[in-house]
Amino acid sequence: xxxxxxxxxxxxxxxxxxxxxxxxxxxxxxxxxxxxxxxxxxxxxxxxxxxxxxxxxxxxxxxxxxxxxxxxxxxxxxxxxxxxxxxxxxxxxxxxxxxxxxxxxxxxxxxxxxxxxxxxxxxxxxxxxxxxxxxxxxxxxxxxxxxxxxxxxxxxxxxxxxxxxxxxxxxxxxxxxxxxxxxxxxxxxxxxxxxxxxxxxxxxxxxxxxxxxxxxxxxxxxxxxxxxxxxxxxxxxxxxxxxxxxxxxxxx
Numbered sequence: 001x002x003x004x005x006x007x008x009x010x011x012x013x014x015x016x017x018x019x020x021x022x023x024x025x026x027x028x029x030x031x032x033x034x035x036x037x038x039x040x041x042x043x044x045x046x047x048x049x050x051x052x053x054x055x056x057x058x059x060x061x062x063x064x065x066x067x068x069x070x071x072x073x074x075x076x077x078x079x080x081x082x083x084x085x086x087x088x089x090x091x092x093x094x095x096x097x098x099x100x101x102x103x104x105x106x107x108x109x110x111x112x113x114x115x116x117x118x119x120x121x122x123x124x125x126x127x128x129x130x131x132x133x134x135x136x137x138x139x140x141x142x143x144x145x146x147x148x149x150x151x152x153x154x155x156x157x158x159x160x161x162x163x164x165x166x167x168x169x170x171x172x173x174x175x176x177x178x179x180x181x182x183x184x185x186x187x188x189x190x191x192x193x194x195x196x197x198x199x200x201x202x203x204x205x206x207x208x209x210x211x212x213x214x215x216x217x218x219x220x221x222x223x224x225x226x227x228x229x230x231x232x233x234x235x236x237x238x239x240x241x242x243x244x245x246x247x248x249x250x251x252x
Contacts (some may be wrong), residue, residue, distance in 0.1 A: 011018030029075030039086035118149025119237035125153035181218030
């Protein structure tokens with residue numbers, strides 16, 4: 001199993017709370033100038049019987065790699081085994097019943113920026129999304145960047161990495177879900193979407209949006225209409241946060 005180096009103390013804490021046995025190495029900043037978040041990580045790690053190294057931040061080579069990947073550089077880190085995904089069948093099993101006829105799941109169709117993937121996991125964890133489907137091909141991996149940006153979201157939201165998104169759609173529909181695609185070209189506003197059913201919300205690639213076959217598989221399409229004049233589109237993770245917030249709120 002592969003491992004990642006996580007440098008966000010909130011992400012490290014989430015791993016400590018959910019699967020401490022998967023932490024291979026943990027380093028916290030020296031006491032002087034240490035943040036309260038890292039101090040809490042140290043206390044919980046020691047209580048769990050894990051070896052903790054104080055000080056000794058990233059090497060020069062590691063810092064160069066972190067910066068090149070767009071990751072987070074800091075005085076603390078944890079080397080952890082990647083969290084394993086589950087199957088689409090497990091994600092959607094009994095979905096409509098579990099969510100009492102409602103609920104929200106996500107599908108990420110070829111998102112390639114790990115910052116976006118991490119931000120979507122964070123929003124999904126915050127709003128109680130039931131699960132996330134990620135395409136295997138042409139997608140950003142769940143790298144250290146995604147773990148750091150997710151701030152614990154990857155630990156709390158079940159996910160499945162699928163070679164075939166169409167198979168995931170079939171499983172979702174068999175379990176009572178409706179497929180809701182997103183497109184900036186749609187004439188239907190997201191505010192018109194009913195929240196009286198379980199939805200699988202599909203978010204497309206940062207530049208190209210959803211693939212043609214993905215779009216054709218959706219039951220409904222919606223967009224977020226711009227309210228200003230100069231900017232006509234949103235970053236996918238920002239759009240995801242807006243849509244997730246809307247679709248997880250109780251119906252009036």
